[in-house]
Amino acid sequence: MRASEDQLRIWMIGGLDGDSGAYTALLNALVPMLRSFFGRRLRGAADDVEDLVQETMMAIHTRRGTYDRDRAFSAWAYAVARYKMIDHFRRTRTTVPIEGLEDILVAEGFEAATSARMDVDTLLGELSPKQARVIRETRIEGLSVAEAAERGAISESDVKVSVHRGLAALAKRLKGGT
Template identity: 75%
Template sequence: MRASEDQLRAMMIGGLAGDARAYRDLLDILAPLLRAFFGRRLRDAAEDVEDLVQETLIAIHTRRATYDTSRPFTAWAYAVARYKMVDHFRRRRVTVPIEGLEDILVAEGFEEAVSARMDIDSLLNTLPPKQARAIRETKVDGLSVAEAADRHAMSDSDVKISVHRGLKSLAARLGLS
């Protein structure tokens, strides 16, 4: 069944009001729309489309109270879908260690990158190891706070505090505060 924005919005509002039939119909209509949405964007990862559809339907269900009934429903639903897709890409991030990167960069004329890396290393070495590690992993290596916390059996808050205190200390050292 194809539904208009007004019909989808009415089903969502009905579902929020307790109409189980309207809500079930909404989810049934959303599933193929989401399959098409993800299918267009993940052509080389078709096996992930159904997982993303299910994750998005669950997210829509668990976050349905955040839907502003005065706003278009499809924009809200597709925003949830986009966030799920971004999370999917973050989980699939692949890193490849390159041994001797500095030598390669110098040979290719990127001495500034090597120099910047050495500057970062020397600055981070002035901090307590916990703060330096938290800054390196979250700000330099690109890990999320949760990933850095998991890596060292720390809480997310502990990582955030370590990053904040370390950056504050570096700013004071460099006369930026």
């Protein structure tokens, strides 16, 4: 049975305060949680799962002083686990020689992505430069309205209106309107 977030937090705080029984209970509860976490992400790699559980347990132990008592314990523990998993992926990644790269990119859909980018560029080319710019910045690059406004030296309202009108014009164009 999985321990609740409150129980995990109580055990962690108890461990930080010197209660070895609470800390032992925490570590015992973490093992199945971490096995499940890594097992879902590394299907069929039982040895790697066990290695990552051990590495994460050691990291949690050595970094336990960084835990903020006012925050959820699980989020902190899973963050440590994610970093350990990222380290594992970096250690075990395979490299591909540059020869034959074009075939790999075609096989993995790189051409389709390039084609899609050209389609977006074509569509945005039908709009006013300001509309195209703010749509690209807010919808493709992920800038906030405030950031796009600052970058273009225009008001936030102008960004919102330009995005709305530009997207409406594109929708009309794609539906066959003029």
